Amino acid sequence: xxxxxxxxxxxxxxxxxxxxxxxxxxxxxxxxxxxxxxxxxxxxxxxxxxxxxxxxxxxxxxxxxxxxxxxxxxxxxxxxxxxxxxxxxxxxxxxxxxxxxxxxxxxxxxxxxxxxxxxxxxxxxxxxxxxxxxxxxxxxxxxxxxxxxxxxxxxxxxxxxxxxxxxxxxxxxxxxxxxxxxxxxxxxxxxxxxxxxxxxxxxxxxxxxxxxxxxxxxx
Numbered sequence: 001x002x003x004x005x006x007x008x009x010x011x012x013x014x015x016x017x018x019x020x021x022x023x024x025x026x027x028x029x030x031x032x033x034x035x036x037x038x039x040x041x042x043x044x045x046x047x048x049x050x051x052x053x054x055x056x057x058x059x060x061x062x063x064x065x066x067x068x069x070x071x072x073x074x075x076x077x078x079x080x081x082x083x084x085x086x087x088x089x090x091x092x093x094x095x096x097x098x099x100x101x102x103x104x105x106x107x108x109x110x111x112x113x114x115x116x117x118x119x120x121x122x123x124x125x126x127x128x129x130x131x132x133x134x135x136x137x138x139x140x141x142x143x144x145x146x147x148x149x150x151x152x153x154x155x156x157x158x159x160x161x162x163x164x165x166x167x168x169x170x171x172x173x174x175x176x177x178x179x180x181x182x183x184x185x186x187x188x189x190x191x192x193x194x195x196x197x198x199x200x201x202x203x204x205x206x207x208x209x210x211x212x213x214x215x216x217x218x219x
Contacts (some may be wrong), residue, residue, distance in 0.1 A: 006058060033066070035059050035077045044084045056081070057098040060091070062103040065166030104174070104215040111160040111177050111208050118156035118184065124194035127187035128153060138186070140179025154180075174216045181209045 039056045042048040048056065060081060063070060070078060085094045092109055095102035111139055118124040120139035129149040131138070137145060145153065157180045188201045 033059075033062055034074055035063065035081070037077060040077045040080055044080050054098050054102075057095055057102040058100065061100075061102040063094055064092075064095075064105055064109075065162050068069060082147055099215075099218045101170075104170070104212070104219045105165065106209045107155060107208070107215045108161060108173060108177055111181060111212065112161060114184075114204060115154040115158040115180065118201075119151050119158075119194065121191070121198070123198060124184075124187070124191045124201075125149065125151055125153070126194060128183075130190065131183070131187050140181070140184040141174060141183060146178060154184075169177040170216075170219060176210060178209060181205050181212075185209075 036056065039052055039059075040043065041046060043053060043056055060078065063074065063078060067075075067078065082088060082091045085091050092106040096106040097103075122219070132145075132149050141157075144157060146156070157176070159181070161173050161177050164170075164176060185202060185205045188198070188205065190199060192198045
Protein backbone atom coordinates (compact mmCIF):
# COMPACT_ATOMS: atom_id res chain seq x y z
CA UNK A 1 0.00 0.00 0.00
CA UNK A 2 1.30 3.45 -0.86
CA UNK A 3 1.66 5.55 2.27
CA UNK A 4 0.39 9.09 1.90
CA UNK A 5 2.90 11.84 2.72
CA UNK A 6 2.86 13.81 5.91
CA UNK A 7 -0.08 16.19 5.90
CA UNK A 8 0.81 19.65 4.60
CA UNK A 9 -0.44 21.35 7.75
CA UNK A 10 1.56 19.08 10.03
CA UNK A 11 4.69 19.41 7.89
CA UNK A 12 4.89 23.08 8.76
CA UNK A 13 5.51 22.11 12.41
CA UNK A 14 8.52 19.89 11.82
CA UNK A 15 11.48 20.71 14.03
CA UNK A 16 13.73 19.01 16.52
CA UNK A 17 12.47 19.26 20.07
CA UNK A 18 14.56 21.66 22.19
CA UNK A 19 15.73 20.48 25.62
CA UNK A 20 14.10 23.40 27.43
CA UNK A 21 14.21 22.91 31.19
CA UNK A 22 14.31 19.13 30.89
CA UNK A 23 17.48 17.03 30.98
CA UNK A 24 17.50 16.03 27.29
CA UNK A 25 21.06 17.25 26.97
CA UNK A 26 22.15 14.90 29.77
CA UNK A 27 21.00 11.77 27.95
CA UNK A 28 23.30 9.94 25.56
CA UNK A 29 22.59 7.55 22.73
CA UNK A 30 22.97 3.84 23.56
CA UNK A 31 26.17 2.10 22.57
CA UNK A 32 26.01 1.06 18.94
CA UNK A 33 23.88 3.97 17.78
CA UNK A 34 25.89 5.65 15.03
CA UNK A 35 25.85 6.75 11.42
CA UNK A 36 27.68 4.90 8.68
CA UNK A 37 30.35 7.46 7.68
CA UNK A 38 30.66 6.02 4.18
CA UNK A 39 26.89 6.30 3.69
CA UNK A 40 26.98 9.89 4.94
CA UNK A 41 29.73 10.78 2.48
CA UNK A 42 27.90 9.12 -0.40
CA UNK A 43 24.63 10.78 0.58
CA UNK A 44 26.00 14.33 0.68
CA UNK A 45 27.67 13.65 -2.67
CA UNK A 46 24.32 12.44 -4.10
CA UNK A 47 25.78 9.04 -4.86
CA UNK A 48 23.95 6.89 -2.28
CA UNK A 49 21.54 4.35 -3.77
CA UNK A 50 17.93 3.97 -2.59
CA UNK A 51 18.50 1.02 -0.18
CA UNK A 52 21.50 2.82 1.30
CA UNK A 53 19.50 6.00 1.79
CA UNK A 54 16.71 4.08 3.51
CA UNK A 55 19.26 2.48 5.86
CA UNK A 56 20.80 5.88 6.59
CA UNK A 57 17.35 7.33 7.34
CA UNK A 58 16.80 4.56 9.88
CA UNK A 59 20.13 5.35 11.55
CA UNK A 60 19.31 9.06 11.66
CA UNK A 61 15.86 8.39 13.15
CA UNK A 62 17.36 6.42 16.03
CA UNK A 63 19.81 9.24 16.81
CA UNK A 64 17.45 12.20 16.54
CA UNK A 65 16.11 11.87 20.12
CA UNK A 66 19.69 12.38 21.34
CA UNK A 67 20.57 15.24 18.99
CA UNK A 68 21.56 17.53 21.87
CA UNK A 69 24.06 15.12 23.38
CA UNK A 70 25.73 13.24 20.52
CA UNK A 71 29.51 12.76 20.47
CA UNK A 72 31.24 15.35 18.28
CA UNK A 73 31.98 12.95 15.43
CA UNK A 74 28.39 11.71 15.15
CA UNK A 75 27.00 15.21 15.64
CA UNK A 76 29.17 16.43 12.75
CA UNK A 77 27.92 13.61 10.51
CA UNK A 78 24.32 14.32 11.43
CA UNK A 79 24.94 17.99 10.68
CA UNK A 80 26.24 17.05 7.23
CA UNK A 81 23.06 15.10 6.50
CA UNK A 82 20.90 17.91 7.89
CA UNK A 83 22.68 20.58 5.86
CA UNK A 84 22.47 18.47 2.71
CA UNK A 85 18.69 18.16 2.88
CA UNK A 86 18.26 21.84 3.75
CA UNK A 87 17.83 22.14 7.53
CA UNK A 88 16.02 20.58 10.46
CA UNK A 89 12.45 20.79 9.06
CA UNK A 90 13.69 19.30 5.80
CA UNK A 91 15.54 16.55 7.68
CA UNK A 92 12.33 15.39 9.34
CA UNK A 93 10.42 15.72 6.06
CA UNK A 94 13.12 13.52 4.51
CA UNK A 95 12.69 10.95 7.29
CA UNK A 96 8.96 10.94 6.60
CA UNK A 97 9.64 9.47 3.16
CA UNK A 98 10.77 6.17 4.72
CA UNK A 99 8.36 3.79 6.48
CA UNK A 100 9.13 2.43 9.90
CA UNK A 101 11.11 4.35 12.51
CA UNK A 102 12.05 7.24 10.20
CA UNK A 103 8.45 8.13 9.38
CA UNK A 104 7.17 7.53 12.89
CA UNK A 105 9.96 9.66 14.36
CA UNK A 106 9.14 12.55 12.04
CA UNK A 107 5.45 12.42 12.91
CA UNK A 108 6.03 12.27 16.64
CA UNK A 109 8.16 15.39 16.31
CA UNK A 110 5.24 17.14 14.63
CA UNK A 111 3.23 16.57 17.81
CA UNK A 112 6.15 17.74 19.92
CA UNK A 113 6.15 20.90 17.83
CA UNK A 114 2.48 21.43 18.61
CA UNK A 115 3.10 20.86 22.31
CA UNK A 116 5.86 23.46 22.27
CA UNK A 117 3.58 25.87 20.43
CA UNK A 118 0.61 25.44 22.75
CA UNK A 119 2.65 25.41 25.96
CA UNK A 120 3.16 29.16 25.67
CA UNK A 121 -0.50 29.91 24.93
CA UNK A 122 -2.33 31.21 28.00
CA UNK A 123 -5.73 30.06 26.70
CA UNK A 124 -4.54 26.48 26.23
CA UNK A 125 -2.87 26.37 29.65
CA UNK A 126 -6.03 27.76 31.26
CA UNK A 127 -8.18 25.17 29.48
CA UNK A 128 -5.84 22.38 30.60
CA UNK A 129 -5.93 23.62 34.18
CA UNK A 130 -9.74 23.83 34.20
CA UNK A 131 -9.99 20.30 32.77
CA UNK A 132 -7.75 18.93 35.52
CA UNK A 133 -9.92 20.50 38.18
CA UNK A 134 -12.59 18.02 37.04
CA UNK A 135 -10.30 15.20 35.93
CA UNK A 136 -6.89 15.41 37.62
CA UNK A 137 -5.33 12.73 35.43
CA UNK A 138 -6.64 12.43 31.86
CA UNK A 139 -6.78 8.96 30.39
CA UNK A 140 -3.35 7.56 29.62
CA UNK A 141 -1.45 10.35 31.37
CA UNK A 142 -1.34 9.14 34.98
CA UNK A 143 2.30 8.79 35.91
CA UNK A 144 3.37 11.40 33.38
CA UNK A 145 1.77 14.50 34.88
CA UNK A 146 2.67 16.31 38.08
CA UNK A 147 -0.25 17.78 40.07
CA UNK A 148 0.36 21.38 39.01
CA UNK A 149 -0.63 22.51 35.51
CA UNK A 150 1.40 25.37 34.05
CA UNK A 151 3.33 26.41 30.94
CA UNK A 152 5.78 23.55 31.56
CA UNK A 153 3.12 20.81 31.43
CA UNK A 154 3.01 20.23 27.67
CA UNK A 155 6.76 20.62 27.32
CA UNK A 156 7.21 17.94 29.97
CA UNK A 157 4.98 15.57 28.02
CA UNK A 158 6.94 16.30 24.83
CA UNK A 159 10.15 15.46 26.65
CA UNK A 160 8.68 12.16 27.89
CA UNK A 161 7.53 11.25 24.36
CA UNK A 162 11.06 11.92 23.12
CA UNK A 163 12.59 10.00 26.01
CA UNK A 164 10.44 6.90 25.41
CA UNK A 165 11.25 7.05 21.70
CA UNK A 166 14.98 7.34 22.29
CA UNK A 167 14.97 4.49 24.79
CA UNK A 168 13.39 2.16 22.27
CA UNK A 169 9.97 2.07 23.93
CA UNK A 170 8.22 2.85 20.67
CA UNK A 171 4.81 1.60 21.72
CA UNK A 172 4.91 3.63 24.92
CA UNK A 173 6.00 6.73 23.00
CA UNK A 174 3.11 6.38 20.56
CA UNK A 175 0.56 5.68 23.30
CA UNK A 176 1.73 8.72 25.27
CA UNK A 177 1.62 10.88 22.15
CA UNK A 178 -1.93 9.78 21.32
CA UNK A 179 -3.10 10.24 24.93
CA UNK A 180 -1.64 13.75 24.96
CA UNK A 181 -3.26 14.58 21.64
CA UNK A 182 -6.61 13.29 22.92
CA UNK A 183 -6.36 15.49 26.01
CA UNK A 184 -5.61 18.55 23.89
CA UNK A 185 -8.57 17.83 21.63
CA UNK A 186 -10.81 17.57 24.69
CA UNK A 187 -9.79 21.06 25.81
CA UNK A 188 -9.69 22.57 22.31
CA UNK A 189 -13.27 23.96 22.39
CA UNK A 190 -12.59 25.77 25.67
CA UNK A 191 -9.21 27.05 24.47
CA UNK A 192 -10.80 28.32 21.26
CA UNK A 193 -13.53 30.02 23.30
CA UNK A 194 -10.86 31.83 25.31
CA UNK A 195 -8.81 32.69 22.23
CA UNK A 196 -10.57 32.57 18.83
CA UNK A 197 -7.18 32.60 17.11
CA UNK A 198 -6.92 28.94 18.10
CA UNK A 199 -9.75 28.03 15.73
CA UNK A 200 -7.56 25.56 13.82
CA UNK A 201 -6.45 23.69 16.94
CA UNK A 202 -8.78 20.73 16.53
CA UNK A 203 -7.92 20.40 12.82
CA UNK A 204 -4.17 20.44 13.48
CA UNK A 205 -4.51 17.82 16.19
CA UNK A 206 -6.71 15.65 14.02
CA UNK A 207 -4.16 15.64 11.19
CA UNK A 208 -1.38 14.87 13.63
CA UNK A 209 -3.23 11.95 15.22
CA UNK A 210 -4.02 10.42 11.82
CA UNK A 211 -0.39 10.80 10.72
CA UNK A 212 1.00 9.17 13.88
CA UNK A 213 -1.44 6.27 13.82
CA UNK A 214 -0.77 5.47 10.15
CA UNK A 215 3.00 5.58 10.71
CA UNK A 216 2.79 3.45 13.86
CA UNK A 217 0.77 0.81 11.98
CA UNK A 218 3.71 0.14 9.67
CA UNK A 219 6.42 0.12 12.36
